[in-house]
Every structure is written in structure tokens, then in C-alpha cells.
Amino acid sequence: MQREIAHIVGTDFIRHVSDADVIDGVLPKFVVEPGTPSDVSRVLAIAHDRGWQVVPRGGGTKLGWGNSPRAADVVLSLCRLDRVQEHAPGDMTATVEAGCTIAALQETLAQRGQRLALDPLWPGRATVGGVLATADSGPLRWSFGPPRDLVLGVTVALADGTLARSGGKVVKNVAGYDLPKLLTGSFGTLGVITQATFRLHPLPAAVRHLTFTLDAASVGAFIAAMRECSLATAAVQIRAGTEMNALAYVRVEGLPEAIEAKAEQVMQRANAAGADVSAAHAPAEDWSARERLFEDLEPTSLVCKIGIPPAESQHLLSLLEREASQDVRWRLVFQAFGVGVLRLELREPERSVVDRLRSRLAEFGGSLVVLACPAGMKPDANVWGEPGDALELMRRIKQQFDPHSILNPGRFLGGI
Amino acid sequence: MSGSRHTRTLLLADIRTLLGEPSVLVRPEQLRTYECDGLTNFRVVPTAVVLPTNAEQVQEIVRLCHRDGVPFVSRGSGTGLSGGALPVEGGIVISLARLNRILEVDIPNERVVVEPGVINLHVTQKVAPYGYFYAPDPSSQSVCTIGGNVAENAGGAHCLKYGFTTTHVLGLEVVLSDGSLVTLGGKAPDTSGYDLCGVFVGSEGTLGIATKVTLRIVRRPEVVQTMVAAFHSTDAAGEAVSRIIAAGIVPAAAEMMDRLSLQAAEAAVHAGYPNCECLLLVELDGVAIEVEVLVAQVKEICSACGAFETRLARSDAERAAMWKGRKAAFAAMGRVSPNYIVQDGVIPRTALSAVLREIERMSRDTGLRVANVFHAGDGNLHPLVLYDRRIEGQEHRAEHLAAEILKLCVRTGGSLTGEHGIGVEKRDFMPEMFAEPDLATMQRVRIAFDPQSLSNPGKVFPRPRLCAERPGPYEPHPLETAGVAELF
Numbered sequence: 001m002q003r004e005i006a007h008i009v010g011t012d013f014i015r016h017v018s019d020a021d022v023i024d025g026v027l028p029k030f031v032v033e034p035g036t037p038s039d040v041s042r043v044l045a046i047a048h049d050r051g052w053q054v055v056p057r058g059g060g061t062k063l064g065w066g067n068s069p070r071a072a073d074v075v076l077s078l079c080r081l082d083r084v085q086e087h088a089p090g091d092m093t094a095t096v097e098a099g100c101t102i103a104a105l106q107e108t109l110a111q112r113g114q115r116l117a118l119d120p121l122w123p124g125r126a127t128v129g130g131v132l133a134t135a136d137s138g139p140l141r142w143s144f145g146p147p148r149d150l151v152l153g154v155t156v157a158l159a160d161g162t163l164a165r166s167g168g169k170v171v172k173n174v175a176g177y178d179l180p181k182l183l184t185g186s187f188g189t190l191g192v193i194t195q196a197t198f199r200l201h202p203l204p205a206a207v208r209h210l211t212f213t214l215d216a217a218s219v220g221a222f223i224a225a226m227r228e229c230s231l232a233t234a235a236v237q238i239r240a241g242t243e244m245n246a247l248a249y250v251r252v253e254g255l256p257e258a259i260e261a262k263a264e265q266v267m268q269r270a271n272a273a274g275a276d277v278s279a280a281h282a283p284a285e286d287w288s289a290r291e292r293l294f295e296d297l298e299p300t301s302l303v304c305k306i307g308i309p310p311a312e313s314q315h316l317l318s319l320l321e322r323e324a325s326q327d328v329r330w331r332l333v334f335q336a337f338g339v340g341v342l343r344l345e346l347r348e349p350e351r352s353v354v355d356r357l358r359s360r361l362a363e364f365g366g367s368l369v370v371l372a373c374p375a376g377m378k379p380d381a382n383v384w385g386e387p388g389d390a391l392e393l394m395r396r397i398k399q400q401f402d403p404h405s406i407l408n409p410g411r412f413l414g415g416i
Numbered sequence: 417m418s419g420s421r422h423t424r425t426l427l428l429a430d431i432r433t434l435l436g437e438p439s440v441l442v443r444p445e446q447l448r449t450y451e452c453d454g455l456t457n458f459r460v461v462p463t464a465v466v467l468p469t470n471a472e473q474v475q476e477i478v479r480l481c482h483r484d485g486v487p488f489v490s491r492g493s494g495t496g497l498s499g500g501a502l503p504v505e506g507g508i509v510i511s512l513a514r515l516n517r518i519l520e521v522d523i524p525n526e527r528v529v530v531e532p533g534v535i536n537l538h539v540t541q542k543v544a545p546y547g548y549f550y551a552p553d554p555s556s557q558s559v560c561t562i563g564g565n566v567a568e569n570a571g572g573a574h575c576l577k578y579g580f581t582t583t584h585v586l587g588l589e590v591v592l593s594d595g596s597l598v599t600l601g602g603k604a605p606d607t608s609g610y611d612l613c614g615v616f617v618g619s620e621g622t623l624g625i626a627t628k629v630t631l632r633i634v635r636r637p638e639v640v641q642t643m644v645a646a647f648h649s650t651d652a653a654g655e656a657v658s659r660i661i662a663a664g665i666v667p668a669a670a671e672m673m674d675r676l677s678l679q680a681a682e683a684a685v686h687a688g689y690p691n692c693e694c695l696l697l698v699e700l701d702g703v704a705i706e707v708e709v710l711v712a713q714v715k716e717i718c719s720a721c722g723a724f725e726t727r728l729a730r731s732d733a734e735r736a737a738m739w740k741g742r743k744a745a746f747a748a749m750g751r752v753s754p755n756y757i758v759q760d761g762v763i764p765r766t767a768l769s770a771v772l773r774e775i776e777r778m779s780r781d782t783g784l785r786v787a788n789v790f791h792a793g794d795g796n797l798h799p800l801v802l803y804d805r806r807i808e809g810q811e812h813r814a815e816h817l818a819a820e821i822l823k824l825c826v827r828t829g830g831s832l833t834g835e836h837g838i839g840v841e842k843r844d845f846m847p848e849m850f851a852e853p854d855l856a857t858m859q860r861v862r863i864a865f866d867p868q869s870l871s872n873p874g875k876v877f878p879r880p881r882l883c884a885e886r887p888g889p890y891e892p893h894p895l896e897t898a899g900v901a902e903l904f
Contacts, residue, residue, distance in 0.1 A: 090658055090766035091795070113664060135606070146605070148614055149583050156857075164857040165850065170762045171576065172794040173831035174569045174618050175838055175849055176876065177858045178582065181614025190610075202664030224524075230635055231703045258706040265703075307606040311524035340525075340605050365603040384608045390598040393864065394610050400860035413609040 001050070002030060005074075008042045009034050013080070021075055023055055024068035025375050031075040037097075037155060037163060037194035040076065044192065044406075045161025047074060053409050054159075056188040058099055058127030062134045065371050066187050067383050070410035078129050081194060084108045093152065093169055095197040098129025109200060117144035117201040119235075121291050129193045135185030139235035139251065139287065141336035148184045150198050156183055156191040159402035169197045182397075188408045189416055190401040204234070204253035208263045210270075210280045214238070214246040216321070218274035220314025222248060223337055225273035227310075230338060232262040239289050240317065241331035241345075242324045248275060249286055290333050293345045294372055300348045302373040302381070308366035310340035319360050320344075328353055343371075351380055358385055384413040424463050424506070427484045431466050431508075434476050441465040450509050453494040453501040454556075458840055462489070462503035469514045471531075471589065471597070471627035477510060478625065478870075479595030487870050490625045492533060492561030496568055497758060498839030500620045504873055512563050515627065518542055527586065527603050528631045532563025536570075539631060548633040551578035554835070555743045566626050569618030571835030573669040573742070574699075576793035578634065580835070582617040587630030590616060590623070593866040603630055615861060620837050621872035623865040637701035640668070641711050642735040645718040646692035646725040650674055650788070653694040654768040656721035657792045660698070661765070663717065665710055669699040670793035676752065677745050677787040677800070684748030687741025690725045696792065697742055745789045746800070753785065753802035755811070757818045760836040761825030765795040774824055775799060782817050784810070796834035797825065823848055838876045846878045 006014050013033040021031055034040045047054050052073035057063060059079075078099035086095040089112040096105050102116070102123040109115050119138035120131045130136075132154070137146045144150065153167030156179070166179035183193055214222055219240060226236050234253040240246040248270070252263045271277045293303050308316055313334065320330055329347040346353060358368045370383045387394075391414045398405070398416045410416075432440050441447060442464045451459045463486075468474045481488045487507035494501050503509050516533035523546045528539055536557040539550040553572035554560055560570070565581045566588070587601035601613035616623050647653040650672065657670055673681065673695045681687050689695050696718065700710045715726050729735040741748075749756045763771050772788065779786040787800040799821050803814035822832055826848045833842060846855060855877065862869070862877075 088764060088766065090661060091764040092661065093764070135611075145579070145583065148611060149579060158857065162853045162857065164853045166854060166857065168762075168831045168849075169829050170764055170795055170831055170834075172571060172580070172762050172791070172796045172834040174571075174580075174835055175832045175842075176846065176855070177861050178569070178614055178618050179857065179861070181582070181611045182861065184614075185606075185611050202666065205664065227635075231638060254703075255706055255709050257709045258703065261705050262703060305606070307604045309522070309525040309527065309603045311522075367604060367607055369606075369608055387609065388599055388607070390600055390609060390612060393592070393598055393612065396864040397610060397612075397861065400864045 001052075004046055005032055005043055008039050017075070023063050023072055024378065026069050026072050028055060028072040028075050031077055033077045033080050035080045037081065037157065040078070040081075040192055040194050041157040041161045041163040043076060044157050044159055047406055048160045048404060051404055052406060054406050055408055056129070056133070056192045058130030059101060059122070059125035061122045061126045062130060062136065065134060066411040067415065068378055068410070069408060076192060078127065078192070078194070085195065087112060089114055091170070092200045093171065093197055094200055095169065095195060096128050097195045098193045099127050102126050102128065102131060110203060113203050114200045115203050116150065116198050118147060118150055119287070121294070128196055132184050132193055132196060133186065133188045137336065137341070138290065139237045139336055141341065142236060142338045143234045144201060148181050151180045151184055151196055152199055153197040154180045154183055154193050155195045156193050158191045159404065159407050163194075167197070171199050187412050189398060189412045190407070192407070206254055206256045206259040208252040208259055210250040210252065210263060210266060212248045212250070212270050212275035212277055212280060214248055214275050216240055216246055216317060219246055219317055221273040222270065222275055223310070223313050223334070225269040226250070226266070227338055229265050229269045232265045236334075236337040237287060237289065238334040238337055239332070242329045244331070247286070290335050290343055293331060293333060293343050297345070297372060298347055299374060302346045302349055302354070302377065303371045304344050304346070304354070305369045305371055306342045306344055306361065306366060308340045308342070308361060309364060310338050312340070312364050312366065313337070315364065316342070316361070316366070319357060323353060323357070351377070354381060362386070387414045423484045424486060427480055427486055428464055430480050431464075431477055435466060435468060435473060439467040441467070450491065450494070450503060450511070453491070453496040453499060455497055455499040455502070455839065455841055458499045458502050460503045460505055462509045463506055465509040465511055467511050467514055471515070471591065474510065474512070474515070474625055474627050475591050475595050475597055478591050478593065481508065481870060482594045482868070485868065485870070487873050489872050490563070490567070490621050492564030493535075493559045495556040495560045496564060496837060496839065497760070498833065498837040498841045500568055500837050500839040500872070500875055501564070502840050510625065512561065512625070519628070522603070523548070525603060526633050528633055530562050530629050530631065532561060532566070532626050532629060534562050536560050536562060536565055539633070543633050547636050549636050550631060551584055551634045552581045562629050562631070563626055566617050566629055567619070567621045568835070568837040571796070573671060573791060575791065576670070577666050577668045582614060584632045585613060585617050585629060586632055588613050588616055588626050589628035591625045591627055593624060593868065593870045597627075601630070620839060620875050622862060622876055624871055639704045639707050640699060640701040640735070641707050642697065642699045642729040642738050643711065643714065644689060644727050644738055645696045645698070645723040646690035647694045647696065647721070647723050648692065650694040650772050651769050652722040653696045654772070654792065656696060656718050656723065658766065659717045659721065660714055661793070663713060665700075665713065667698050667714070667793055668701045669697065670791070671697040671742050672788070672790050672792040673742065673745060674788040676785060677789045680748035680752045680787065681741035681745050683751040685740050685744045687737060689741055690727070692725070696723070697738060742789070746798070749787060749800050749802065753804070755803050755805045755814070757801040757814055759797070759799050759801070759818050759821055760833045761797050761799070761822050761830060762834040763795045763797060763825050763828045763830035765792070767828040767830070768792070768795065771797070771824060771828060775821060778817060778820055782813050784814055784817055786817070791834070794834070795830065819845070840875055843876060844878045846876070
């Protein structure tokens, strides 16, 4: 088994696993680090023939998301595919290999005054491939959209070793099916992304950060107020919880000539919505609040991602307050406030709390996905929630792309 | 193909029972209206056209087609420019024109839920009183439907800043080719599972029929400023666009027209543009104080690049006049040429000068005129190849030239189509852009959705190589001649 793989990637790039390679309690047999997209596809072709289960991995920052894998033989690391292959500033596009970290990409782009307008978790370690596979996004999503709206094309190695391109390198393109969107958020269950082309945005000429404190009851009004001045806000993040005041962070971007006026507009709206703006210009940089939800995780905590129609935020807070009255402690981060994407940490929750929240969220079209939880709790937690009526169709797609189910088996919705 | 005459007779009888006699069209004079879409040189007469009024009826019709193995083509207003709604021989056309209700307007959540037959512009009209608009604005927006926009992933002049149809579709209810109904995405973001909504948008009717669409609406900007700048050459105008982008400005629209297209537009709608080799139309929007600064910057860049005249629209009426000439450009070609072919290739924007020079050379070599109208911000060209069908051999040369222009776009790293779709027109060019494994991967999706290829078969994917297909000449759509719509 290993000899065949070593023949492709070289003996230096196949190794036995260590504790750091464990995925949700499942210990794979070895780690392979191919150096080219075609080597990725050759390794997959062998795995496909032999029926080895493969877990693709970038920076490994989100490897615990999703169901535990049914089995894992090989960790397919993309870490050697880490080059920014092309940055075309005049076309506002960049093509980058999947193993390149978000921070490294941003650094290259910034040299020419541009950025990938995406601020996912742990940019220093998270890779382009991993961010696409998990569709992770941050507060900037409010202004620039989720990864699916920024990715123009991908090259993907399918389970049987087929190496296929889809999409394109230009901003506007409707030729053929939009497979970059299918792969974005597919958790590596349909193929391994080896490179991607993104549309870029200019770096803002000026930026201001504002911080406000709020009481929980005015969060809904604050969100409505921020929507009223949405042209002035690039990103808004709100933290709330059982053991803290609500805090709002607003990022204002624009021309130097206009930035103060925009910030002033935001302050006025915030003030009218009942926020305390007296310390608004304090240098409270706390955009990493989302990351800390995961990093300070207590052994009995659970972190989930919630998607709701954006105006239902106050509704969600009322639900949580009801839970708090029953001694459930929680922290919440509205990470892309106007979009309706939030992260919630629940401490020492009964399983019933997740179920109860889920069914209430479903009433207004929302959903809840468990991202991180104590290892023993996962099988019980129904990580993805109710699959809906398209599950059968999703299974047929999986069957077409990965008939032997070797890619991340069992980790996705409905056990895909 | 697709079952015997007997099968189809039984199928139509069942559909009549379902919809009632008047909603099943079979008479030749009725069917003629449906034999083509906006690409009028491809024509196929369907067996029947059926007019359901709700999703359940669509589901039942598709179930019956599935039972009998009869292919179907769904259709909105038929304004598409690539033959996406061209009927299939022996198949039926399912018109969604009667599914035209706006089901829900949810301003707090910035969502509108519509049936597929709703006209694009009606969505904006519905939400305008609340200070919102629906961003995708193909020029046919006063007649084209949301269902058709979803199928083609329709664009428009404001894509660079606001995105495409796919950016604004959050949820779909889709009837699959076996008649089952699935919900993809929804009003809330990030529903669990694959982004099938993203795959469905732009699939040109080949993955099923959308019967309900959840749209995102966008807050109207505080101010909009529109200006035109006149240049002595397309190179100079192209350089101005490059410098605008390099300055970190993202215009809401940046459109270019060359002399020939300006002449046509002037003759057709008297837009009153400056007399020049190349006109650049730039629109900037956002907060007032910022737009004011940007307008000054753009003016300065244009002058530095040799613009000898810049004009700023001082009123909504003036803005509308500036846009009118641009939007009428396709139809206006009839003023300067009896026949023409519209293309929709995309190039990396920085290749603009080189590509235009090459098109000019090709035009000289073939002795055919090419007019250029394009979305300069995103590199979406609309070259119009002009010819006269009455002159022996000219149509063939024009088709060949249009094909060569498309191949040129792909060679520069661009795309066959930016917003019109592949349809039947460009399906055999797909191998220019995609290798066999790329196309085979798309086919896997097709098979998962529609294993029997009943939903709009024969579109998007190349046919087995029999003869080289060419893009076809443009002929005015009946709606266009009637003055109802402008197409681009």
C-alpha cells in the first residue's frame, strides 16, 4: 500500500500518523503529501481502486466539523500545494493552490493593493481549500458575500482520479454548470480541490473600527439600525451571552475623504437604537471573538453555527433567554449580522437543548449545525440537523462523484 | 425519439384532463409562437405547448412526461439569446407564464418569494417603495421572467458590483425530471448539504423546472451618478477603465461602445452621445459624499487618458437617455446592417486592447464589419458581426468570423459566454473551453438530477462531433420588433 503511494509522491512525503492526525477519535493509517495536482489525482486513483478511505486536509483547523468519519485510511494533505500561482491585479483575479493559507494569499494580494474579501476563522492556518470545502466566512460576508460568491473556478481531483476544471478565470462566465458552487461547502465529500481562482476586491483606502455596548433587549433594534445605514458599514459583529453585556463591533471602510462622515452616520444610528456610543473609538479590536468560542471551549461545551433569516435575530435571542432561565449558559456571536449567520456556544447543554432550539429555529426557516462538541456527544447530537427533501438528490450526486464513498465517508449530511 | 405518436396522443389526453382543453396548445398557428426564443434562426415546432397555473400541475405534467419518456422544455418569456428555450423535436413545451404571482414580500429579511413566470422588473417595482431593488438587470428586464433568469444565470450591466442572478437567488423549489419536488436553499443562509441552488442557477433548464424562487433584494444606494466620456480610440477608453480599476474604484457599471455601435444607437434612439470613436459610460453609486469624490476621480482619469468630452447626467431623465442608447444597441444594428450575429464572449479585461485589435484584423481579412458593445468592467464583450444574407456566401463567412472571435476569447483565458448561456448555439464550442474530463464531470451532475435526459435535452453539452456548428445570425425577436423589449 505505502510502496505504491511512495512511488508517486516520494518516500519523504508519506509518513505514519501521530496523535495530531486523529480525526474525531479516528486514527488513520498514514499521511500523504503530494506535491502536484496530478499526484493528488494519482493517489486518489489508487485509493479508489483499493477502496481506501481518504480524508483531505489543509491546515486541519476545521477537521473536527461534521460527523466523525466512518473510517479513515489516508490523510491527504494539501500542505505542499501552497503557491499563489497568479495574481492579475488588472483583472482583479487570483489563482491559488488549495494548500495556501488565507493569510499568505492576502499578503501577496496586498502588495498590489487588493484582497480576497473573505475573513474566515484562523487565517494564519486555514487554507484556501479548507475554507472552500467548509464554506467558512466571517463578518465581511455582509458586504462581499460568502465564498461561493467569490470563487470563479476550481480544479478538482475526483475520487477516481479524474482531474477536472470547472468555472473559469474571468469574473463573468455562464458556460456550463457552476461546479465551484457545488464543491464549496461539500466538506471534501465530492472531490479534492487542488486550486481555485477568486475574484478580488481593492483594499479600502481608509478603515475605522467602532465599538458599542448594548443591553440584550436592544440587539434587535441595533441590527435594524445598522441595516438602515448598511452602505456605511463593511462588517458588523455582535457578541452577546449570559455572563456579559452585548458588544457590537462595526468596521467602516471607504475613501479618506468620506470615512469620518460614514463613521458619524453609524454612530448616530447606533445611538438612536439605544447603544452606548461613549467609548466608540476605543481601540477594541475584537474580531477574533468567533475564534475564541472554539479555543476557550470547555470540555462540556458545544459550538454551533446558526443560519436564520436576518431579521429574526431578536427572536433567536428571546429563545436563548428562555433557555438561560433554565440554567443553560450561552455565548453568541453574530458574525455576519445582516446575513443571519451566527455562532453559538452552549455550556453543559442537555441534548434536548439542541433539539429544542432546532425545532424552534425551523419554525422561521432557520437551521443549526453543531461544529464542535465533546467527543462522546457527537454521535448523539445529530450534527447536521434534519436533511430536508433534497437528501436523496444529494446522495445521487455523491454516488456519481464518489461511487465507492472513499472521500470523507460519513461526515456529511445524512451520513454522505 | 421520445416515444411513438400514439404515446404522445395519450400523454396529451392526460394533460388535457389535468389542465383543461384550452391550456394545451397543439394547433400549428399556436405552436409557431413557441418554435424559437430570442435566437430566432434555430426553430423547432414542439408537439404541444402546455400552460399550467401552479406547481402541482407542473409536477403532474412532468410526472406524465417521465412515465412516457417524452422530453420537455420549460419556457418563460422566450427572450434568451442562445436557444436555451428551443423546443425539442417530439417534446412538449411547458410555459410558466401563468405561474406569475409574487408570493411574499419580506422587507425586514430583504427577501421576495416569486413564481418563475414573474417579470424581472416587477420585482423591483414591488419593492421600490421600501427603498429596495432587485439587482440583476438584463436589458430585457421589462419582459424576461425570473424563471428564465434563473435558468440562464442572467447578468446585466451592473454585475461587476452587484453580482449575477446566482448571487441573488437564495432558495428554489424545483420539480425534478421524475416529477418529484425538492427544496434547495431557503430564506435563511447556509442550509445544510450541498449548494444545489448554486448548481441549478445557470443550468439552462437541464436539471429541472424551478417553480418557486426566493430572491434577495438590495437596498437602493443613496445616490447614483452616471457619466459618459468620449475618446478618440477604444484603446484610450480601455486604458481609462484599467486606471479606474487600478485606483481601487468599483463602478456600478462601465460600458463601452465603438463608433459603429454608436452610429446605430444614434440612428435608432437619438441618444445624443458625443461624436467619437469610443464612448465610455460609467455609473457610480453609494453614499453621497463618497460618490462625489469618485466622480471627480473618474473624470480626471478619463481626461488623463485623452477623453475630449465628459458629461454627467444631471437628472434621472438624462441618466435614462444615456442608458437608452446603450440598451438599444443590439436592436439598433438593423439600422446599419440587414443581418448580424450577436456574441457574448468574455475576456480578462486587461486583454481588451489586444483582443480588439485582433478582431479588427479579422474583420479586415473577412471584409465584414464588426461593431463592439461591451461591459468593460468585467470583460464581457458583445461583438456584433454585420453582414448581408442576400450576398452569396456572406452569412457563412459571418458565422465563421463569429466562431473565430469566440475561440479568441477562450484563448485569452476567457469564456464562451458571460450571460447569454450556451444553449444550442454554442454547445459545440464547449470543447474549446473545457476538456473531456471537465465536461464529463458536469455530466455526472446531469445524470444525478435527470438520468433520462428528459429536461431540456440537447442543450449546453456538445453533440457527438458530426459537423462543425456555427453561431447563428441574429434576427429580431417578435417582442423586439414590436418595441416591447430591448435585448443584450
